[in-house]
Amino acid sequence: MLTDIERRELDDALKHYPDKRAGAIDALLIVQRRRGWISDDSLLDIAQFLGMTGDDVDSIATFYNLIFRKPVGRHVAFLCDSISCWIMGYEQVCAQIKKSYEIDLGQTTRDGRLTCLPIACLGHCERAPALMIDQDVYGDVTPEKVESIVEKYK
């Protein structure tokens, strides 16, 4: 079951739409914000509320890369791997993350603190390489700066 807060937020979003299923993506984002990721149970909670099947909701959940169908760490680092960041050396930043935290792209640290994911151009190409942790964007990232940036996310 969706919690009261989730239901209220979702009702709010649904006001703008002529039908309920239009709220599927909003629902996934709302639930993920509180629960961290979309488990099978969460998926069914959403499906029930919107009058859809679980498979239907899953087909949407698995399409969008900001919806997580696997657990992630307390913080998620999104490393831009697009062209300007490639030119300016995102791979060295990636190597540093791997060294400092023993995770590759797509993995989570053993203590559950940090997941690192690749992401398409973050729209900060003039300050490449760019890294977004949770909702904060960092530009001109160098391998030397990685630890002091990640330090803030416990």
Place this chain on the structure above:
Amino acid sequence: MERPLTQYIHPDGSPRLLREYVKDGGYRSLQILAAGMAPQDLQRLVAEAGLRGRGGAGFPTASKWSFVPMGSDAPKPKYIVANADEMEPGTFKDRVLLEGEPHGLVESMIIAGYALEAEVGFIFLRGEYHLSAARLTQAIAEAYAEGYLGKPLPGTAFRFDLHLHASAGRYICGEETALLNALEGKRAIPRAKPPYPQTVGLWGQPTIVQNVETLYNLPHIVNHGSAWYQSLSRSKDGGTKIYGISGRVTHPGWWELPLGTTARELLEQHAGGMVNDVSFRGLLPGGASTAFLTEEHLDLPMDFSSIPSQVGRLGTGTMIVLDDHTCPVGFVLNLEKFFARESCGWCTPCREGLPWVARILESFEEGRATHDDLALLDMHADLLGPGYTFCALAPGAMAPLQSALKYFRDDFVRHITLGRCPVNSKQKRHKVLV
């Protein structure tokens, strides 16, 4: 030099709130509309101004509008959607506007709504633009409180509602029909055209999807007229353009300049040229899905009508520079991995062809490629081009590849003859899932 879109944006990037926006003439355009500019007059004004879409294709905005059914028999509601999905690699111009001048989008959407007698607007914002989301949310709330939204425009029956939709990722959402599916809560697969969104769009209703930067021009056209707007530009398309440059240049950044500024001026005067010890080899003029321009093209005006179609197109106007310390094959490999990952998977040539192209390019970088592989790349560049796929993603992906095969062919051949990448062989490349 006038910079209507960005002149008031704070240098530190902080947003301008309602009071400051209004003090500098914000929302004044609505009084001009209310004083008796009919929707048809407004559409004509935009046509005379020569406004062309800034989302990449440069389609004349007023022509796009002309297909929307108007008058009392037209279906209700009609929708305006701001395409704020900015995810074209190398592109960051819409973010500058959204973060720095959020009320500008609200005002622009009201004007577009008025022009098309549309009563509801959605801002389709990419999910990663959290700062833009917060600032737009505040601007929308302020505009409701002040009665610009949700109440009739004084003296008229026109009333506009505006909602923000934060997306959940995927580049294909920027394609306008895929965007409509995403807004309807579905997988973002492009739709067959016709019917076009102007007649059958969001939930089957007439809909206009417009790029953020395109929309921001509207208040200024209303306030100052079409002759003024034309005079801003150095070309036959009206207005200014937010250009940007990234890569190994001295001052990467963005500048609002007359439409038709040359690539050389951008590169040398505004971006300060290449950084020390590095020289210029080429640039993509407007994001990952545009063709390379090289030294011989640098004096072309960067607008929608001066770049010959066999050479390329302006795209988003935010340039990515290739330097001589960067391998052009590796550069294109990075782009094709992006496109392969972002393919929506709906049509076979794109879903299967793009990963194939990426794997071939990888074989060049790893020194395993043969001359047959080069021929395969040429073949794909043709067969994934315009006309063979369901939407423009795959043809866009082929633009940098095909032009790289033309201008940097020697580099491809050297990978084959040397059996390694001449530039990157010492660096261990990082493999990203394709």
